[in-house]
Amino acid sequence: MGGETQNKPLLRALKGEAVWPPPVWLMRQAGRYLPEFRAMREQADFITRCMTPDIAVELTLQPIRRYGMDGAILFSDILILPWAMGQDLRFEEGRGPVMTPIRSEADLARLNEGRMMEAVAPVREALRRLRVELPAETTLLGFAGSPFTVACYMVEGGSSRDFAHIRAMMQNDPALFDKLMDILIRNTAEMLCGQIEAGAEAVMLFDSWGGILPPEAFRRYVIEPTRQIVAHIRARHPDVPLIGFPRLGGVMVAEYAEKTGINALALDTVADMAKVAEMVPETVTLQGNLDPMILLNGGEALKTEARRIRDSLKGRPHVFNLGHGVIKTTPPEHVATLVETIRDV
DSSP states (O other), X not given: OOHHHHTOHHHHHHTTOOOSSOOBOOTTOSSTTSHHHHHHHTTSOHHHHHHOHHHHHHHHHHHHHHHOOSEEEOSOOTTXXXXXXXXXXXXXTTTEEEEOOOOSHHHHHTOOGGGHHHHTHHHHHHHHHHHHHSOTTXXXXXXXXXXXXXXXXXXXXXXXXXXXXXXXXXXXXXXHHHHHHHHHXXXXXXXXXXXXXXXXXXXXXXXXXXXXXXXXXXXXXXXHHHHHHHXXXXXXXXXXXXXXXXXXXXXXXXXXXXXXXXXXXXXXXXXXXHHHHHHSOTTSEEEEEEOHHHHHXXXXXXXXXXXXXXXXXXXXXXXXXXXXXOOTTOOHHHHHHHHHHHHOO
């Protein structure tokens, strides 16, 4: 193991070492619960913040300065990829992302894969700067949305409760849906390789909506695309760990871990970490999975549950995290308490 990895607890854990106490970072650790984040939020709209290296670097560093997290995840968004291929995107307060939906061959033809890498050049510049500015012991994480989840937003035109349009496309025009997935598989892999070449030491794939699919569709549209992306990245960057997050994957997560080739399996709040640990090989690092509501509410219940999760996985590779992102109304001092609790052994 190289000296640089040796000094980075998160990177060691992602490469299969049982580090104690486990390294800790949180999904959405750079976010609206931090007053310093809210102060910068007034300076620019969301996409501008993602695509301006000065701002993206500062927002990524804020929770590292406050809490000394073991991982710094780049401030960005999973929908930067379709935006970079030309799909219009805006974020509305109270509504979230809004996009012109893709529902036909003509809509799909308007995507421009050729401009993607140039469009995300500011993201790579932010990563290059972060590798210089982060503490030596902090692991820099890149990420992307998994193809199915990104396709959900692209087809629905934003967030959805019932995913009616994407379900209809999958059933009524599977050839069109397959074309969209192929575009996303190719470009997700390329974008993540670009992040690695710019300095990301590990990358994470977020499949937030894979859990809406029945098992056979989950295999086809979640497991297989992830396997292809992992294989593509591993061929070019064999030593870089990959984290997969098949949110709400239920009993399918063990098959996901086995067949995709990921190094680490991130688990959502409803997963029983100890049970999953029995289902997947010890070579697979587990990440998660404190309920963000427990973090929001704080108190002794937070300390008790954090210790329970931490201690239940002692002796196997584990990265402590939440089962979903930090809730925006979470008091910052609760996050400090959580980090102190995990490290107090």
